[in-house]
Amino acid sequence: MGQTTQLPCAGDGICMLCKTKPLEEEKLTCKTCVTPWHANCLLSRPATLADTLQWECPDCTSLSAGQPPVPAGTVLVDGAGESSNSLIAAIRAIEADTSLTERQKANKRQQLMSGKAGSEEDDENGKKKKIHKGGEKDVLDVLGGTLNCSFCMQLPDRPVTTPCGHNFCLKCFQKWTAQGKSTCAKCRHIIPSKMASQPRINSSLVAAIRMAKMSKNVVDGGPSRVYHCVHNQNRPDQAYTTERAKKRGNANAASGKIFVTVPHDHFGPIPPENDPIRNRGVLVGDCWEDRYECRQWGAHFPHVSGIAGQSKHGAQSVVLSGGYMDDEDHGEWFLYTGSGGRDLSGNKRTSKEQSFDQQFEKSNKALQVSCMNGYPVRVVRSHKEKRSSYAPEKGLRYDGIYRIEMCWRKVGIQVCRYLFVRCDNDPAPWTSDEHGDWPRSLPVISELNEATDITERKESPSWGFDDGDSMWKWLKTAPPSSKRVEEVKEEDVNTARIAIRKAHNTSVRDKLLKEFSCLICRQVMVSPVTTPCAHNFCKSCLEGAFVGQTFVRERSRGGRSLRSKKNVMKCPSCPTDISDFLQNLQVNRELMDVIESLKSKAEENEDPEEEAQEDAGGSGGNSFAESENEETSSGTDIGDDLNSEKPSEAEGDENKSSVEKHEVPVPAVKHTVKRKQVDDGGNSSEEVGAKKMRTSSEAETVDEGNDSPSSPLHVASENDFQ
DNA sequence: GGGCCCGCAGGG
DNA sequence: CCCTGCGGGCCC
Numbered sequence: 001m002g003q004t005t006q007l008p009c010a011g012d013g014i015c016m017l018c019k020t021k022p023l024e025e026e027k028l029t030c031k032t033c034v035t036p037w038h039a040n041c042l043l044s045r046p047a048t049l050a051d052t053l054q055w056e057c058p059d060c061t062s063l064s065a066g067q068p069p070v071p072a073g074t075v076l077v078d079g080a081g082e083s084s085n086s087l088i089a090a091i092r093a094i095e096a097d098t099s100l101t102e103r104q105k106a107n108k109r110q111q112l113m114s115g116k117a118g119s120e121e122d123d124e125n126g127k128k129k130k131i132h133k134g135g136e137k138d139v140l141d142v143l144g145g146t147l148n149c150s151f152c153m154q155l156p157d158r159p160v161t162t163p164c165g166h167n168f169c170l171k172c173f174q175k176w177t178a179q180g181k182s183t184c185a186k187c188r189h190i191i192p193s194k195m196a197s198q199p200r201i202n203s204s205l206v207a208a209i210r211m212a213k214m215s216k217n218v219v220d221g222g223p224s225r226v227y228h229c230v231h232n233q234n235r236p237d238q239a240y241t242t243e244r245a246k247k248r249g250n251a252n253a254a255s256g257k258i259f260v261t262v263p264h265d266h267f268g269p270i271p272p273e274n275d276p277i278r279n280r281g282v283l284v285g286d287c288w289e290d291r292y293e294c295r296q297w298g299a300h301f302p303h304v305s306g307i308a309g310q311s312k313h314g315a316q317s318v319v320l321s322g323g324y325m326d327d328e329d330h331g332e333w334f335l336y337t338g339s340g341g342r343d344l345s346g347n348k349r350t351s352k353e354q355s356f357d358q359q360f361e362k363s364n365k366a367l368q369v370s371c372m373n374g375y376p377v378r379v380v381r382s383h384k385e386k387r388s389s390y391a392p393e394k395g396l397r398y399d400g401i402y403r404i405e406m407c408w409r410k411v412g413i414q415v416c417r418y419l420f421v422r423c424d425n426d427p428a429p430w431t432s433d434e435h436g437d438w439p440r441s442l443p444v445i446s447e448l449n450e451a452t453d454i455t456e457r458k459e460s461p462s463w464g465f466d467d468g469d470s471m472w473k474w475l476k477t478a479p480p481s482s483k484r485v486e487e488v489k490e491e492d493v494n495t496a497r498i499a500i501r502k503a504h505n506t507s508v509r510d511k512l513l514k515e516f517s518c519l520i521c522r523q524v525m526v527s528p529v530t531t532p533c534a535h536n537f538c539k540s541c542l543e544g545a546f547v548g549q550t551f552v553r554e555r556s557r558g559g560r561s562l563r564s565k566k567n568v569m570k571c572p573s574c575p576t577d578i579s580d581f582l583q584n585l586q587v588n589r590e591l592m593d594v595i596e597s598l599k600s601k602a603e604e605n606e607d608p609e610e611e612a613q614e615d616a617g618g619s620g621g622n623s624f625a626e627s628e629n630e631e632t633s634s635g636t637d638i639g640d641d642l643n644s645e646k647p648s649e650a651e652g653d654e655n656k657s658s659v660e661k662h663e664v665p666v667p668a669v670k671h672t673v674k675r676k677q678v679d680d681g682g683n684s685s686e687e688v689g690a691k692k693m694r695t696s697s698e699a700e701t702v703d704e705g706n707d708s709p710s711s712p713l714h715v716a717s718e719n720d721f722q
Numbered sequence: 723g724g725g726c727c728c729g730c731a732g733g734g
Numbered sequence: 735c736c737c738t739g740c741g742g743g744c745c746c
Binding site: 251252253254255264295301302303304305308309310311312346347348349362363366 | 726727728729730731732733734
């Protein structure tokens, strides 16, 4: 794997693409990052000696311009040519301005990207005005650039945090480690190898940057619909702390109630009108504990299969969960492998080895149909995809709409392959951008050179970017559904809505709490530390959590290490061993500064939250109310209310009764599960399975309580492609 | 952490 | 009705 893109030479000088050590004259050094590259493996090489000296590598080109280099012959995704031309032209103009220093150029580029520029093309297009109302002094101004990534000197994009508390862009960090560097670029502390190989995005910092960018709005209690993704990931890992986690038995559970009213063959986003319970639809960043919950909210219906689709109709959604080793995830685009070709004998559901060829049939055909028609495909990422930096820490997360731009069959044991490219109006959960996707050019896929059955879309896509509206939408009518939709009872909707609103809160302090609570003390973090697994705690809380346990240092007695497995100290939020990290806790000063700054801003404007709450209430927003989650889970509020009306209803032998009766917002659907009996004779008492229960409490993702129509696409700014 | 195996849902 | 499947719990 890893053959798709262009890669530099590693620390040992070996080209990461062709794995050979290039001759001196085959080496190209980037003028910006000084990384060596193998010229023979580049898609386009500088033509003259002068060009060679001024050569900028593909990474830097894409980092600075937010756009990958576009080699000759690259297909442009629709719209890119038109709409982003002016932006690209503006970037080129900056680059060409010899009166500017590199630093000034970077600043200008950043302004351009973040929509603050107020420059020519704003007026030209007249559609990029909204976000920054005037030049108010926001949190970022106050911080004066301390948050910037020390590689690119810009706000960290997809921020990752080293155990020593320093923050970088994921891309910059990866480039650093790819050169064989194993120490922090800022303080030279050692970077643990696991973090170097699998850096995880620090979702609190994503939130911090988003809030800082929009700090004016935050204080207004204003829109922040993009946050909901974050705190969900950053919540304590209930699987290790609560009763619910100890409960077992979802393995063979029946599906719970579907809470949305879209048919199973519905294409595109789940809109608010099909979400009678929350009236907000499924938003980018929504998280679920498992595939059952994901299914209940309509993001992806099949509970084992990774592809939802019908060969005649098209595919509606996919899940990325690492089931196929060839998959490659670059966030805004990824390569997906079709299903099939595996030996499932022995009553298996999955298998690792690809034992025979796949064909474009069934689900694989469905994906191909979606490719050819340019249908929107919902994408859900699972924590089980361990190799991706974009995977959520736990559970599953809705990452928005993608389109399949091409598909083909790969050589070897033939598998169907699909190139997915993001095209959603909301920003991806890992960016701190305020805007969604802008049409982008396709990445270069090297495996295509040896591919067969290459399929590309011939006609215009059904889902595309409308230049007039500056947004992605249906350009053709959506394919009609052939499935029936289950209704949701009116009174249940109302009951649920009231219950949800009860748990709703929108004060600034609550928002800070949601995003920045320490997972131990549940207060807004003081002196935050970020673990290598990207969880955040107060320094003192984390220290306190292990105070009873004496850490046995790694010294040996009689040659034998004292630290056995039992002495390993696990992150309070996940099973990661953080023993080493605990030995030398470093505060994430940059995160701390943002939080402090936001906090003091919030305190300045303490009052106006009441009205804001009123307004927001109308949209039926809800929130997690996560701070009480352990004792009285937020969902139980709802469940209890409803259950008290209908006590012990689904108690019965037929497990599907409640489903068929549409006991709607009952978040807890009960069902029985038969357990396999292991030989020992007639013990009838145990053999009928235990009652299993699924609650939806974890499925309630946060809504910032604001669906104000002013939210949408703001500035057209270019998204970093890879 | 790896292997095993189950019911269930959905496509055809 | 049969076949498939990027889950999930459990046991080791």
